[in-house]
Amino acid sequence: MKAPIIRRHSHSVNIGGVMVGGDAPIMVQSMTNTDTADVASSVAQIKALADAGSEVVRITVNNEESAAAVAPIVEKLAAQNCFVPIVGDFHYNGHRLLSDYPDMARALAKYRINPGNVGFGEKHDKQFAAMIEAALNYEKPVRIGVNWGSLDQALLARLMDENGALENPLAADLVAQKALVQSALESAQKAESIGLPANRILLSCKVSRVQDLIAIYRDLASKCEYPLHLGLTEAGMGSKGMVASAAALAVLLQEGIGDTIRISLTPAPNGDRTQEVQVAQELLQTMGLRAFNPLVTACPGCGRTTSTVFQELAQDIQAYIRVRMPQWSKQRVGVESMDVAVMGCIVNGPGESKHANIGISLPGTGESPVAPVFENGIKVATLRGADISDQFKQRLEAYVARTYHKKEIKNAS
Numbered sequence: 001m002k003a004p005i006i007r008r009h010s011h012s013v014n015i016g017g018v019m020v021g022g023d024a025p026i027m028v029q030s031m032t033n034t035d036t037a038d039v040a041s042s043v044a045q046i047k048a049l050a051d052a053g054s055e056v057v058r059i060t061v062n063n064e065e066s067a068a069a070v071a072p073i074v075e076k077l078a079a080q081n082c083f084v085p086i087v088g089d090f091h092y093n094g095h096r097l098l099s100d101y102p103d104m105a106r107a108l109a110k111y112r113i114n115p116g117n118v119g120f121g122e123k124h125d126k127q128f129a130a131m132i133e134a135a136l137n138y139e140k141p142v143r144i145g146v147n148w149g150s151l152d153q154a155l156l157a158r159l160m161d162e163n164g165a166l167e168n169p170l171a172a173d174l175v176a177q178k179a180l181v182q183s184a185l186e187s188a189q190k191a192e193s194i195g196l197p198a199n200r201i202l203l204s205c206k207v208s209r210v211q212d213l214i215a216i217y218r219d220l221a222s223k224c225e226y227p228l229h230l231g232l233t234e235a236g237m238g239s240k241g242m243v244a245s246a247a248a249l250a251v252l253l254q255e256g257i258g259d260t261i262r263i264s265l266t267p268a269p270n271g272d273r274t275q276e277v278q279v280a281q282e283l284l285q286t287m288g289l290r291a292f293n294p295l296v297t298a299c300p301g302c303g304r305t306t307s308t309v310f311q312e313l314a315q316d317i318q319a320y321i322r323v324r325m326p327q328w329s330k331q332r333v334g335v336e337s338m339d340v341a342v343m344g345c346i347v348n349g350p351g352e353s354k355h356a357n358i359g360i361s362l363p364g365t366g367e368s369p370v371a372p373v374f375e376n377g378i379k380v381a382t383l384r385g386a387d388i389s390d391q392f393k394q395r396l397e398a399y400v401a402r403t404y405h406k407k408e409i410k411n412a413s
Contacts, residue, residue, distance in 0.1 A: 005289065007256040010227045011199040013141050016085025016109030018055050020202065020260050021227030025290050026253070027260040028280040029056040029229075031089070033273060036066035036073070043076045045273055050077075050084035051326075052274035053281055053292055056260070058087040058112060061104065067097045070104040085109030087143070091117040091150075095130035105138050110202075112143045115187040116150040124152075128187070132194045141200040144187045146180050147233050148207040155183050177212060180205040181220045188226060201226050202260070206233035210248040217252050227259035237266040242279050253287060294321050294338035297352060297359075301344055304364035309388075310344035313362065316389050317342055317396070324397075332404035340396070341374075350374070358399045360392050375399055 012022030020027050030049045034041045036059050046057050061067050074086055088108040090097065095118070098105045111131065119127035135142045146152075156179045163169045170178075184203045191201055203226045205216045213232060221228060230249050235241035245263045252258050263276040263283070281292040298314035299305070317340065328335045341356035343349030345364025353359025353374040360383070362371050371388055373381040373395055383391045 005254060005256055008221055010225050010259055013199055013202055013227050015056055015141055018085055026258060026284055027055045028053060028277060029058065029260055029262050030054040030277050031058040036060050037069045039069050039072050042073050046077060046084065047080060047082050048274055049277055050082050052277040054084065054277045056085045056087055058089050061088040061090055061097060067101040067104045071107040074107040087112055095127040098131060098134035105134055108140065110141045110143060111135055112145050114145050114147060114150055115183055116146065116152045129194055132191045132196050136195050141202065142191060142196060143202040143204060143229060144184055145204040146184045151179055152183050155179055177216050180216055184220060185224060202229055204229040206231055208232055208234045210244055213248045214251050217257050221257045228257060229260045230258040231262040231264050233264060235264045241265040246283055249283060250287060253289060291337040293325050293336055294340055296321065297339065297341040297356060299344045299348060304347065305344035306365045310342060310362040313389050314342040320393055328400060331406060332400060333407055335400055335404045358396060
């Protein structure tokens, strides 16, 4: 049996009813790319992200128009029975917006503060303190999020000077890594000194390079018990963004580091923002850390599978499962952990199908035109004909109904 991943100890933080850290499951979050002041488009995208499985959604709050829109956004979401916690992302003027728009400050479930963009020079501490005091006043948690591209330059300069005076100075990149971690920890300590409890603080130190991220979070995790938010700050587009995010986050998650994640994909023009949620879920599920949707195992194809039948069936079944999951998950306990196999020939097909909860092995080139179906390792049927996909879907529905218990519906009283 595979040994479970042992997570590092961290405080447990309540974000609008969603628990992060401690023994809570690793949380998936995302961020809108709409103009927050456009209430209708922001509500639509937040709802889409929440429906896709984002457990927290972050929005930009960068001016008066966006600040004024936050409370109406939360109200309209509630009217659609969507209560996903909304996080406000503040830079430069957050102290003023939190003061001038109390409805916004109340409506948000969490504030994200970037210590590198909270103010400069002698204004820094005053404006940081104002944001922490708002969090205290409205009883909100705070993520102190340090970014490579907006690191506190005064802190970096000081550490560079100290490093330069050493007999064996570190490389500049290593000093910058150290500065990121120090900025996060010093800011958290400052927040605590103002009165914010440790169990209302989360940290992040996000960069865009995989090895830097791994090194930074290993260092940060060893020095604190705050919950940590993981993610490359600019992962990139398409497969590059997915691969880079998985490469970095998988290493850290395997070491027990990380309490909440975001896959910061650059969407294609007019692309689907919910893709980043799907990738985050699939990363956690393939690592065995959480279960969100049944996994479909499908072979890559080879010279034995010159027909496209198994490819089309795999795509069709995966799409069918995604469509059915909202209803299944409401009605059935544990269906999200189901494994489904759609295989393409006799070499690995029957074996992989036996390992799945339910699987089908399609005929390869030159093989008999039949498709055996296996349930829990036992052959239960052989499908034939042009409508194999529909036949398999019927067997899939029957398997779900027979295997996963109905959820109890509590009567309102």
